[in-house]
Amino acid sequence: MALVVQKYGGTSVATPELIRRVAERIVSRHKQGHRMVVVVSAMGDTTDDMLALANKVSSRPPDREVDMLLACGERISMSLLAMAVQDLGVAAVSLTGGQSGIITDAVHRKARILDLKPDRLLEELHKDQVLIVAGFQGVTTDAEETTLGRGGSNLTAVALAYALKADVCEMNTDVDGIYTADPRVVPEACKLSVVTPDEMLELASAGARVLQSRSVEFAKKYGVVIHVRSSFNENPGTLIKEVEEMEEVVVRGIAHDLGEAKITMRHVPDRPGVAARLFGPLADKNINVDMIIQNTSEAGSTDLSFTVGKTDLDRALEVCQGIRAELGADEVVADAQIAKISVVGVGMRSHAGVAAGMFQALAAANINIHMISTSEIKISCVVGQPDAEKAVRALHAAFKLDKSS
Amino acid sequence: MALVVQKYGGTSVATPELIRRVAERIVSRHKQGHRMVVVVSAMGDTTDDMLALANKVSSRPPDREVDMLLACGERISMSLLAMAVQDLGVAAVSLTGGQSGIITDAVHRKARILDLKPDRLLEELHKDQVLIVAGFQGVTTDAEETTLGRGGSNLTAVALAYALKADVCEMNTDVDGIYTADPRVVPEACKLSVVTPDEMLELASAGARVLQSRSVEFAKKYGVVIHVRSSFNENPGTLIKEVEEMEEVVVRGIAHDLGEAKITMRHVPDRPGVAARLFGPLADKNINVDMIIQNTSEAGSTDLSFTVGKTDLDRALEVCQGIRAELGADEVVADAQIAKISVVGVGMRSHAGVAAGMFQALAAANINIHMISTSEIKISCVVGQPDAEKAVRALHAAFKLDKSS
Numbered sequence: 001m002a003l004v005v006q007k008y009g010g011t012s013v014a015t016p017e018l019i020r021r022v023a024e025r026i027v028s029r030h031k032q033g034h035r036m037v038v039v040v041s042a043m044g045d046t047t048d049d050m051l052a053l054a055n056k057v058s059s060r061p062p063d064r065e066v067d068m069l070l071a072c073g074e075r076i077s078m079s080l081l082a083m084a085v086q087d088l089g090v091a092a093v094s095l096t097g098g099q100s101g102i103i104t105d106a107v108h109r110k111a112r113i114l115d116l117k118p119d120r121l122l123e124e125l126h127k128d129q130v131l132i133v134a135g136f137q138g139v140t141t142d143a144e145e146t147t148l149g150r151g152g153s154n155l156t157a158v159a160l161a162y163a164l165k166a167d168v169c170e171m172n173t174d175v176d177g178i179y180t181a182d183p184r185v186v187p188e189a190c191k192l193s194v195v196t197p198d199e200m201l202e203l204a205s206a207g208a209r210v211l212q213s214r215s216v217e218f219a220k221k222y223g224v225v226i227h228v229r230s231s232f233n234e235n236p237g238t239l240i241k242e243v244e245e246m247e248e249v250v251v252r253g254i255a256h257d258l259g260e261a262k263i264t265m266r267h268v269p270d271r272p273g274v275a276a277r278l279f280g281p282l283a284d285k286n287i288n289v290d291m292i293i294q295n296t297s298e299a300g301s302t303d304l305s306f307t308v309g310k311t312d313l314d315r316a317l318e319v320c321q322g323i324r325a326e327l328g329a330d331e332v333v334a335d336a337q338i339a340k341i342s343v344v345g346v347g348m349r350s351h352a353g354v355a356a357g358m359f360q361a362l363a364a365a366n367i368n369i370h371m372i373s374t375s376e377i378k379i380s381c382v383v384g385q386p387d388a389e390k391a392v393r394a395l396h397a398a399f400k401l402d403k404s405s
Numbered sequence: 406m407a408l409v410v411q412k413y414g415g416t417s418v419a420t421p422e423l424i425r426r427v428a429e430r431i432v433s434r435h436k437q438g439h440r441m442v443v444v445v446s447a448m449g450d451t452t453d454d455m456l457a458l459a460n461k462v463s464s465r466p467p468d469r470e471v472d473m474l475l476a477c478g479e480r481i482s483m484s485l486l487a488m489a490v491q492d493l494g495v496a497a498v499s500l501t502g503g504q505s506g507i508i509t510d511a512v513h514r515k516a517r518i519l520d521l522k523p524d525r526l527l528e529e530l531h532k533d534q535v536l537i538v539a540g541f542q543g544v545t546t547d548a549e550e551t552t553l554g555r556g557g558s559n560l561t562a563v564a565l566a567y568a569l570k571a572d573v574c575e576m577n578t579d580v581d582g583i584y585t586a587d588p589r590v591v592p593e594a595c596k597l598s599v600v601t602p603d604e605m606l607e608l609a610s611a612g613a614r615v616l617q618s619r620s621v622e623f624a625k626k627y628g629v630v631i632h633v634r635s636s637f638n639e640n641p642g643t644l645i646k647e648v649e650e651m652e653e654v655v656v657r658g659i660a661h662d663l664g665e666a667k668i669t670m671r672h673v674p675d676r677p678g679v680a681a682r683l684f685g686p687l688a689d690k691n692i693n694v695d696m697i698i699q700n701t702s703e704a705g706s707t708d709l710s711f712t713v714g715k716t717d718l719d720r721a722l723e724v725c726q727g728i729r730a731e732l733g734a735d736e737v738v739a740d741a742q743i744a745k746i747s748v749v750g751v752g753m754r755s756h757a758g759v760a761a762g763m764f765q766a767l768a769a770a771n772i773n774i775h776m777i778s779t780s781e782i783k784i785s786c787v788v789g790q791p792d793a794e795k796a797v798r799a800l801h802a803a804f805k806l807d808k809s810s
Binding site: 016017019020023050054056057058059060061062064065066068069071072075076078079080081082084086087093094098099143 | 455462466467470477481491548
């Protein structure tokens with residue numbers, strides 16, 4: 001008999017029929033004797049539909065009112081799911097973020113959790129009820145409603161798992177776990193039984209968009225065990241937790257990301273302050289820069305390359321063109337046809353040679369490397385987009401990941 | 406410069422375009438120097454759509470969860486309307502029922518207001534903002550959300566007008582005022598510039614479904630002046646308020662109601678307790694009985710007739726058949742083809758002869774009367790449904806209402 005926090009995403013509750021199916025899953029676990037706390041996202045495209053409505057009534061919808069609007073999405077699904085569970089004969093109650101004691105700051109649309117006051121949740125749990133909690137939302141100490149930003153329902157689930165000392169936090173998604181590579185690209189890809197939070201963070205930022213980084217960071221910091229599994233079957237998925245005895249595993253998985261573009265400023269004079277002068281204005285415009293590489297190409301000048309999300313490319317180029325002359329750069333060139341391929345594994349911390357193995361495998365497949373970036377547990381290479389799938393398959397084979405578990 | 410509470414119904418905010426139009430109306434009043442508090446209903450058919458969803462996930466949606474669900478309807482429209490007002494350059498903030506201090510009991514789906522704590526509203530008003538309040542909802546002292554029942558947004562508006570000591574409570578609807586009769590039936594019907602709350606209550610219960618009775622009762626009790634007007638033009642509508650100097654006006658208007666059906670229990674033994682034995686079980690089944698007439702038809706027995714809503718007819722007949730034998734009645738007969746025609750006016754209190762005038766007018770039009778019921782300011786006759794429109798026109802002419810104002 002465990003205390004289980006479950007989270008269901010929008011695709012899992014997109015229709016009344018799916019809501020009834022989720023209710024059956026919850027009830028079946030409840031009948032096994034588990035105490036269930038279920039965090040739910042808005043149905044299907046509700047959030048996007050609401051944003052579209054907002055943009056029809058306002059040229060620039062204010063964040064505070066957008067939060068008031070969006071918070072309804074999760075309230076709708078939570079009340080419907082609570083009805084469906086009760087209809088199966090099991091007591092259930094839905095609770096908003098505020099009623100669940102999720103206290104946030106007042107930064108609308110990307111509020112941060114300040115405190116967790118699970119008194120009401122504990123009280124309702126003692127009545128042997130299933131609790132259905134609206135994800136993605138919280139409340140300030142002034143009773144203002146807030147939302148936690150994209151993927152915030154995952155954060156809600158992890159935070160409640162921590163506050164309630166749950167045995168596990170199950171993320172029910174449309175994939176059935178974390179794989180050694182994207183199975184659509186590598187048919188031999190294996191589902192991993194366990195990854196560490198650090199690996200998950202690197203895999204997420206490297207393009208394996210199963211879990212939002214904030215929820216994994218929270219889980220890592222507070223020791224919450226996450227179980228990523230499918231909403232549509234009962235198969236075990238992938239546990240995200242710290243593992244002591246896994247030093248022999250060097251590489252955990254291969255991630256690829258087609259969502260970035262590369263910008264190069266050519267022949268920038270090599271003097272102090274250049275990088276600050278460039279990346280300050282980009283940050284001011286909320287443009288996230290991922291990889292940054294600086295190569296001295298000839299005496300006194302350097303090529304400065306970096307990657308940004310493809311959707312930010314035009315705005316980033318505008319910034320670069322605006323300060324090109326001031327920086328003394330020759331020209332600004334962009335390349336949107338790139339892919340970032342990453343090899344991830346905590347074992348790299350104590351094993352040398354992974355980088356070399358990666359470069360050899362790519363060379364053997366005749367794939368040119370544009371950029372390289374390394375962290376303690378990850379090596380990323382930017383290659384041409386047409387080479388992306390070939391690169392993932394070559395690396396998956398080279399590191400023998402088809403034998404993982 | 407006045408403090409104006411406005412209420413907009415669901416049809417007035419059914420689409421983003423209509424929301425923008427309502428925002429323009431609000432802003433134009435604000436720019437005239439008025440302080441605006443706007444109560445809004447859910448967009449168009451939102452509430453019905455949500456109930457349909459609830460019925461898809463549950464065979465019997467529990468009231469508490471239905472309230473959680475339905476309250477989102479007004480939250481969505483309030484946030485969109487606040488966005489639209491801000492987009493026109495005027496500061497605005499949306500507030501839920503709870504944030505507006507509408508404290509109710511915990512009877513879900515038909516909660517009653519227990520207390521009004523307008524502190525937050527007053528605070529926001531002092532910032533020279535337009536306030537947009539979600540109608541139809543409140544909150545219990547345990548932070549549980551409730552809804553006030555059908556037409557609850559009107560009640561919200563009247564309650565806030567009272568709590569804020571507003572100068573007027575404007576009900577913006579799809580009709581532009583209260584008429585001496587339904588203009589679709591009587592082309593000469595006149596818009597009334599004023600009616601008393603008592604007249605409005607009788608007109609409402611007699612079939613003129615412009616305002617929910619609860620909101621008029623609240624307004625009467627607490628002296629709130631209501632202005633019923635159109636959402637779609639700037640014409641003055643009808644004021645609902647007490648008027649001293651209107652004794653010369655005898656009849657204010659003619660209402661008709663096609664929504665009732667008549668049941669007669671024939672030859673019920675005339676002994677004490679019969680009515681209680683019949684109407685007790687009907688009340689237990691939440692069947693509202695309107696008119697009740699008892700005629701002694703022959704020695705020792707009586708015919709008992711009453712009207713119920715057409716939608717309750719089958720259930721009411723079931724109850725009657727169930728106790729017919731016990732009561733000793735000969736038979737139960739029903740007639741759904743009836744219409745209730747009512748003549749309403751506070752002047753009747755001090756003027757005799759209205760009933761006689763009504764019966765004469767109906768006789769002159771060759772219309773047979775099935776049932777008669779009177780109150781201090783109303784006389785209602787049940788006639789055959791085919792005679793309904795002819796009866797309304799005959800009475801409108803007989804009481805010279807085409808000259809009203």
